Amino acid sequence: MPHLVIEYSQKLEECISIPALVSNGQQAMSETGLFNASAIKTRALPYRDFVLGKSHEGSSNLFIHAEVRILEGRTAEQREALSAAIFNYLCEAAPDVPEISVEVRDMQKASYSKRIPF
Template structure:
């Protein structure tokens, strides 16, 4: 069930492999040991138009933001470790990107619906 959504500036497609970013992000999620490997879902979403704070002349306008959505019930320590693992992976995978952030969000079981194959 966990979802890793990697948002990034579309300009990054010229310098890094987005399919590798996704597959390696999937592996980073799996390596935490917090989830069943078959349940992890990872995807990447490019952004063409955006503003990063105050634009500075000569700034690269490159970013990666990962949102990890998990069902409620994990401890703060587990969420902190998960955030750190994904953050470290992204920093290693894209050292030229100055703006990298990760957010772990709880999804409430009562409001999450899912269709599963038979």
């Protein structure tokens, strides 16, 4: 159920392994102990065209943004710990990326639908 969506500047594909970023992001989610490891879904989406605030000369235009979507019901402390764990992982995995952010979003149980395999 929990989803980790890693958005990144496509240029990062030249300097880091995106499959490793996804795999290790999955592991970082699992290591929080908040979720069943088999329920975590992690994916990455590259962006070719974007603007990062006000461009500065010599700016690398590299970014990673992780959105973590979880069902409602976690405490503020759990959401903060989850955000910190993913943020720390991304900073370690991509030390040369100047723009890294993480957002944890609650999904409403009433509006979340899911097909479960037979």
